[in-house]
Amino acid sequence: MLDLSIILEEFPVAITVTDLEGTIVYMNAQSAAVNAKGGGKALIGKQVRDCHNERSKAIIEELFRGATNVYTIEKKGVRKLIYQAPWKENGVVKGLVELSIILPEGEMPHYVRS
DSSP states (O other): OOOHHHHHHTOSSEEEEEOTTSBEEEEOHHHHHHTGGGTGGGGTTSBGGGGSOHHHHHHHHHHHTTOOEEEEEEETTEEEEEEEEEEEETTEEEEEEEEEEEOOSSOOOOOOOO
């Protein structure tokens, strides 16, 4: 069986995972780099809520209730898609996953499939 953490470690998308209590349990290399100011991989074992303001904490609580939060941001000229959603086991929320994906400059192709 493949070890997913090995596959995702150098994947060019920041991936952060928490458990049900909100403790950060996994960060790949890209996530550690994005969160370097906050401690990078030293954030593993820390509470995700401690890294966020009150508005964001309210969104985190919605995520734990099953919501999905998707938006784009731009920081220092870099556009990103942020995708936050609960991960589940047998349909039961067990924690959260955040993907932070750098978007290419300019127009991105958009395809409508039938």
